[in-house]
Amino acid sequence: MMKFEDNxxxxxxxxxxxxxxxxxxxxxxxxxxxxxAYIDESSSYRYYSSHQSKRLDMILQMKSVGLxxxxxxxxxxxxxxxxxxALLHEQIDAxxxxxxxxxxxxxxLRKKLNSCxxxxxxxxxxNIYIEYQPARRAFYFxxxxxxxxxxxxxxxxxxxxxxxxxxxxxxxxxxxxxxxxDVGAIISQENLSAGKLLCDTAFIVADDKPEYxxxxxxxxxxxxxxxxxxxxxSGDSSIEAAxxxxxxxxxxxxxxxxxxxxxxxxxxxTTVFDYxxxxxxxxxxxxxxxxxxxxx
Numbered sequence: 001m002m003k004f005e006d007n008x009x010x011x012x013x014x015x016x017x018x019x020x021x022x023x024x025x026x027x028x029x030x031x032x033x034x035x036x037a038y039i040d041e042s043s044s045y046r047y048y049s050s051h052q053s054k055r056l057d058m059i060l061q062m063k064s065v066g067l068x069x070x071x072x073x074x075x076x077x078x079x080x081x082x083x084x085x086a087l088l089h090e091q092i093d094a095x096x097x098x099x100x101x102x103x104x105x106x107x108x109l110r111k112k113l114n115s116c117x118x119x120x121x122x123x124x125x126x127n128i129y130i131e132y133q134p135a136r137r138a139f140y141f142x143x144x145x146x147x148x149x150x151x152x153x154x155x156x157x158x159x160x161x162x163x164x165x166x167x168x169x170x171x172x173x174x175x176x177x178x179x180x181x182d183v184g185a186i187i188s189q190e191n192l193s194a195g196k197l198l199c200d201t202a203f204i205v206a207d208d209k210p211e212y213x214x215x216x217x218x219x220x221x222x223x224x225x226x227x228x229x230x231x232x233x234s235g236d237s238s239i240e241a242a243x244x245x246x247x248x249x250x251x252x253x254x255x256x257x258x259x260x261x262x263x264x265x266x267x268x269x270t271t272v273f274d275y276x277x278x279x280x281x282x283x284x285x286x287x288x289x290x291x292x293x294x295x296x
Contacts, residue, residue: 034056104178123229139203139216143166143199146159148244155236173214173215182205186263197244226256229281229284244262257289264282
């Protein structure tokens with residue numbers, strides 16, 4: 001039978017054999033994870049058995065998948081398979097949550113990158129066109145109604161207050177602050193048909209976001225849209241109002257029929273440089289039915 005002296009390893013040898021640092025071995029010793037097989041009383045030198053490499057491998061494997069030293073110690077001390085299985089399930093769930101959050105962060109970063117590209121190479125502005133759009137999902141938030149054709153300063157104040165309300169709703173519903181970008185506005189079909197440019201709803205496109213049961217949902221309908229790109233200082237509704245009137249005149253001239261709400265989808269913003277006077281690049285859209293409008 002092999003004696004301990006035959007496979008005794010100094011802390012340096014143990015570290016080199018297992019590709020870890022001596023500092024790590026001391027840390028595992030201090031936390032009761034890997035106690036040296038022998039400690040020289042006179043010199044306080046730590047000595048390990050080569051057989052302890054198996055336990056060290058287990059520690060390193062569990063540490064590499066995110067388990068804390070305390071969790072690892074509990075598993076090794078209890079030697080209970082059911083506890084180990086429960087901990088693994090818990091860690092898998094945590095990793096899946098992290099993956100979801102990282103993917104969401106990646107999406108946000110890609111949108112920010114697209115914002116930069118849109119402003120460095122903007123689409124053609126003020127050119128009305130028609131396109132088909134698939135159905136989309138959005139979060140919507142009730143805001144204090146305001147008329148786009150009123151005083152510009154008043155409209156800017158209204159929109160700032162609307163953004164504050166949206167931000168508060170995100171916080172209340174434990175939604176990431178990263179969602180607080182590209183907040184758009186909606187004018188109902190009812191108001192459009194009545195000739196009113198009265199906005200009472202803000203929205204955030206939610207196609208790439210999880211469900212939040214307490215947050216109101218808005219369905220952006222599939223169909224044909226009359227669209228135009230424009231940009232203006234955030235909250236300056238006078239430019240937007242003129243753009244909406246142009247869209248509505250285009251629809252009337254072509255004998256189309258409005259069949260849904262007007263949506264102002266923010267494509268890009270320059271808030272990263274100047275919050276007070278930043279520009280918003282907006283895709284203005286009104287769904288239409290192409291055919292006779294039955295106007296008399």
